[in-house]
Amino acid sequence: MSLRLEMLQVARLAPRQLGESRDLVAGFLRAHLNADGSFQNRAGASDLYYTVFGLDSLIALQAPVPIEQTASYLTRFGDGAELDFVHLACLARGWAALRLTPDEATVERMLARVETFRSADGGFDTVPGSDRGTAYGAFMALGTYQDLGRDLPSALKVLESLRRLRARDGSYAIAPDLPFGLTPLTAAAVVASRHLGGEADRAAGMWLLDRCHSSGGFFASPDAPMPDLLSTATALHALSTLHVPIGGIREACLDFVDSLWTNRGGFFGNWDDDAPDCEYTFYALLALGHLSLEPA
Numbered sequence: 001m002s003l004r005l006e007m008l009q010v011a012r013l014a015p016r017q018l019g020e021s022r023d024l025v026a027g028f029l030r031a032h033l034n035a036d037g038s039f040q041n042r043a044g045a046s047d048l049y050y051t052v053f054g055l056d057s058l059i060a061l062q063a064p065v066p067i068e069q070t071a072s073y074l075t076r077f078g079d080g081a082e083l084d085f086v087h088l089a090c091l092a093r094g095w096a097a098l099r100l101t102p103d104e105a106t107v108e109r110m111l112a113r114v115e116t117f118r119s120a121d122g123g124f125d126t127v128p129g130s131d132r133g134t135a136y137g138a139f140m141a142l143g144t145y146q147d148l149g150r151d152l153p154s155a156l157k158v159l160e161s162l163r164r165l166r167a168r169d170g171s172y173a174i175a176p177d178l179p180f181g182l183t184p185l186t187a188a189a190v191v192a193s194r195h196l197g198g199e200a201d202r203a204a205g206m207w208l209l210d211r212c213h214s215s216g217g218f219f220a221s222p223d224a225p226m227p228d229l230l231s232t233a234t235a236l237h238a239l240s241t242l243h244v245p246i247g248g249i250r251e252a253c254l255d256f257v258d259s260l261w262t263n264r265g266g267f268f269g270n271w272d273d274d275a276p277d278c279e280y281t282f283y284a285l286l287a288l289g290h291l292s293l294e295p296a
Contacts, residue, residue, distance in 0.1 A: 002146035003139070003195060004056070004096055007237060010289035011060035017254065017288040021265070025281065026063045028265030029054055032278055037069030039278050048077065052090045054278040055097040060285045067098050074098070079109035085117045085126045089140040089147075096147035107148050114144050115153075121164065122157025133161040135172050135189040142192055152196075159196045162189050169222075170203040183211050183220050187234035191241050205242040208235045212249050216256030228270040229260055233283035236290040250291055257287050 001009070015022045032040040032054060039054030041047035051070070058065050074095060079102070080088040092110060095101060102110070119125045123133015124141040138158050145152040152158065167173040171181030172189035190204050211218045217227025218235040232253065239246055246253070260268045266276025267284035 002096075003143045003191065004093060004147060006191075007286055008056055008060060010237070010240070010293070011056065011282065011285040012062070013289035013292045014060060014285040015062075016292040021261070022061060024263070024265035025285075026058065026061050026265070028276070029057050029061075029063070029278060029281065031265075033066065035069070037066050037071070037073040042275050042277055046073070048074075048083075048087050048090045048094065050278045052093045052097060053282040055094065057278060057282045057285055059097060060282070060289075065098070067100075070094065071098055071100060079106045080113060081109070085114075085124075085128075085137070085140065088113060089144045092144045092147040101149060107150070111145065111148060111150060114141055117141065119161065121161045122154055123161025124158065132164065132175070133158065134174060135162060135165055135185040135192065138162055139188040139192045142195060155196045159193060159198050162193055162196075162198075165189060169207065171207045172204065180222050181207075183208060183218055183231040184234045187231075187238035190238040194241050200242050202242060202244075205239055205244045208238055209244060209246075209249075211235060212253070213256070214252070216249065216252030216254070216259075226271055227256060229257070229267060229280050229283045229287065230269065232256065233287040233290075236287055240290055240293070246290075253287065254291050257284055257291070260284065 018025060034040060034046050036046055038046035039051045041050045055065055074091060077083060077091050080091045083091060116128050117124050117137065119130040119133040121132045124137035125134050126137055142152050164176050165172045167178045167181040169180045172186040173181035174185065186204050186208055190201050193201065213219060213227040218231040219227050220231045262276050264276065267280045268276050269280045
């Protein structure tokens with residue numbers, strides 16, 4: 001199962017926790033859908049990045065998706081030659097969300113462009129020509145290959161690149177030999193490593209569990225001022241991958257996610273955020289899906 005389908009499978013369980021609020025969340029997403037089939041960013045403009053979160057959120061809620069309009073929107077980007085690495089990955093993910101695949105020649109050109117972001121150590125970075133890969137780069141590259149129906153070449157080199165990113169406290173960081181890492185990067189490394197055939201990293205799992213706030217939610221790092229929804233969703237997903245029980249933090253995390261919900265149907269990213277969007281709404285669905293699986 002691909003990275004995307006693995007997350008989507010869990011996010012589909014979110015309505016168990018949403019109950020009657022499911023329709024409000026779906027309505028929030030539809031309100032951010034533009035006539036061209038894209039989803040709005042925080043400025044209200046059509047945005048490829050936010051489109052993939054809007055699509056997968058609607059799919060998770062089993063709500064209708066505007067396949068023809070969105071396919072027309074994605075077609076505008078061709079083979080992604082003008083896109084950066086993140087948006088190239090979003091283009092592939094958008095096609096996968098629609099259960100459509102570009103023609104063979106387009107797929108080949110897209111994957112050839114992905115390879116331009118391969119780092120000297122065999123991993124991937126969001127900047128071409130880097131000496132070493134990043135956990136985010138590896139996660140995005142693997143997902144892009146999967147979304148386009150292909151196997152990632154030289155997967156062992158990517159796995160070795162990830163291993164070099166371990167921080168001194170057992171987490172994963174942006175560069176080797178740092179004192180501590182970040183929760184989203186550690187989660188990305190854990191999940192990508194498992195997909196690449198690596199062993200379960202229980203030490204990283206324990207580090208992630210330690211990032212949980214006493215009142216629920218996960219911090220992005222040991223010195224972060226407050227928990228956030230991205231860190232919470234990705235940490236819960238990685239802990240599930242490692243089969244680490246979370247029953248002891250379930251209720252607190254449910255309260256945390258609920259504290260970020262608005263009566264407009266969307267979710268904020270953290271307690272200081274003032275603009276709910278499609279991205280954080282998907283992360284809320286992912287977190288709620290995991291929390292619906294875990295018994296108290």
